[in-house]
Amino acid sequence: MPFNYDLDFDSIDFREQPELYRVGRGEQGVLLVEPYKSEILPHWRFKTPDIATESSEKIYQMFLDYKANNDFVGMDMARKFLQMGYTRARRYTNYKGGRKYDDDGKVKERQNDPVKAESAAIFMGKWKQARTDQEYLEMKKEHQRKYG
Numbered sequence: 001m002p003f004n005y006d007l008d009f010d011s012i013d014f015r016e017q018p019e020l021y022r023v024g025r026g027e028q029g030v031l032l033v034e035p036y037k038s039e040i041l042p043h044w045r046f047k048t049p050d051i052a053t054e055s056s057e058k059i060y061q062m063f064l065d066y067k068a069n070n071d072f073v074g075m076d077m078a079r080k081f082l083q084m085g086y087t088r089a090r091r092y093t094n095y096k097g098g099r100k101y102d103d104d105g106k107v108k109e110r111q112n113d114p115v116k117a118e119s120a121a122i123f124m125g126k127w128k129q130a131r132t133d134q135e136y137l138e139m140k141k142e143h144q145r146k147y148g
Contacts, residue, residue: 001148003028014073019147021073023140027084036077044081046089052119056085056126063130072139079130085123092116 003024009032014021021033031037040062045055059081066074092098093116095108102108130136 001144005029005032009034015071018071018073018143021076021143022148023076023144027080027087030077030080030084033073033077036074039074040078040081044085046085046092046116046119046123048115049118049122052085052089052122056082056123059085060126060130063133063136067133067135070139072136072143075130075133075136075139076143079127079136082123082127082130086120086127089116089120089123093120 001022003022004020007020012020013035014033015035022029031041040059043055043058043062046052059078063075063078063082066072066078088098091100093113094100094110096111096113100107
């Protein structure tokens with residue numbers, strides 16, 4: 001079942017109504033699903049490797065805390081933020097300022113920022129830990145079986 005962007009995200013508490021949550025693809029809904037967005041977003045940073053390490057470790061710990069509370073939606077949202085840390089840091093690795101397109105809509109020339117590449121690698125490691133966690137995978141399968 002695809003992610004449903006037609007829901008009233010401003011009024012839904014997905015902790016109270018996890019049956020409305022859909023995993024979707026990749027990072028879908030990462031900046032919509034409350035209260036998780038508000039809990040995780042303040043910790044999401046990747047400017048330098050030190051900041052990325054602190055951020056990814058905090059978000060991964062949140063993943064584990066959600067797991068301890070049997071909160072699949074929280075786990076999946078933490079996983080999405082780890083994934084987004086990787087993808088956004090990669091974007092900044094390849095394009096100065098994180099902008100892929102110029103004002104005319106043409107793709108800018110790629111660069112290689114080794115600092116951002118290291119930040120991306122840090123997030124990649126934690127993202128892999130989360131997405132391969134056996135309990136997470138079992139809970140994901142059960143959530144999708146029950147709710148789509």
